[in-house]
Amino acid sequence: MTRRKRADTQGVDILKDRFSKLQIANRDADLNRTPYSAAAWAPKILSNGANGTINWVTTFGLPDLPKMVWLLILVRDEGSELNDCFFTMQAKNTTALNSIVAYANRSWNDQYHSTHAPVAVADNGTTYYAVAASGVNTMDVIVRVVAWMK
Numbered sequence: 641m642t643r644r645k646r647a648d649t650q651g652v653d654i655l656k657d658r659f660s661k662l663q664i665a666n667r668d669a670d671l672n673r674t675p676y677s678a679a680a681w682a683p684k685i686l687s688n689g690a691n692g693t694i695n696w697v698t699t700f701g702l703p704d705l706p707k708m709v710w711l712l713i714l715v716r717d718e719g720s721e722l723n724d725c726f727f728t729m730q731a732k733n734t735t736a737l738n739s740i741v742a743y744a745n746r747s748w749n750d751q752y753h754s755t756h757a758p759v760a761v762a763d764n765g766t767t768y769y770a771v772a773a774s775g776v777n778t779m780d781v782i783v784r785v786v787a788w789m790k
Contacts, residue, residue, distance in 0.1 A: 676700050676785035683714070683780040686727075688773040693766040694729075696785070705765045706788035708758050713742040714782040716752045719774025720744045727781050729769045731760035739767075744779065756786070 678700045696702045696709055717725040725744040742755040759767050773779035 676702065677783070681781065681783040683782045685777050686771045686773060686779045686781055687776045688771065688778070690771040690773070691769060693768050694783070695764075695766045696761060696788070697765050700785050702785065702788055704788070704790045706761050706790060708760055708789040709767070709785050710758045710787040711740065711756070712784040712786050713740065713755045713757075714752045714780075715742045715744040715755075716750050716780050717744045717774050718749055718778040720751070721749050723774040724772060725774055725779060726772050727769065727779065728771075729759045729767050731762045731767060742781075752780075 680699060681694075694700075696706050697704075702709075711729075713727065713729075715725075715727045717723070719725070723745060727742045727744070728740065730739045739759040740755060740757040742753065744751075744753050761767055771779055771781075
């Protein structure tokens with residue numbers, strides 16, 4: 641059986657275009673290097689019902705306005721053993737469409753849990769977050785940008 645070489649490179653060109661828009665957080669391509677992190681989110685102490693937005697360019701110093709960010713999120717809560725504790729993120733302020741949920745519930749109190757996932761970014765460069773914690777100033781959240789799509 642002989643294999644024929646594809647004459648058209650359209651599929652390859654499409655992949656090259658898509659991956660050229662993906663930026664790895666460690667600029668020198670060393671995957672062991674720490675991802676982008678902001679002092680404000682390393683860790684950020686949050687209370688039950690807290691919500692707000694993260695601006696990826698101003699807070700994390702991304703050089704481009706992203707359309708999507710791939711995140712590493714670490715969460716822990718003082719009362720996670722008996723409570724439903726989680727941190728959610730989505731592009732818009734809506735409770736129906738969570739892009740990512742980082743759970744800290746039903747585990748030992750103050751034990752970190754990690755989540756890796758992509759999150760869509762709104763047109764203004766922000767992502768909305770909301771918190772379900774066990775009380776006031778009980779949840780620690782660390783957010784790191786691993787990669788982003790322009």
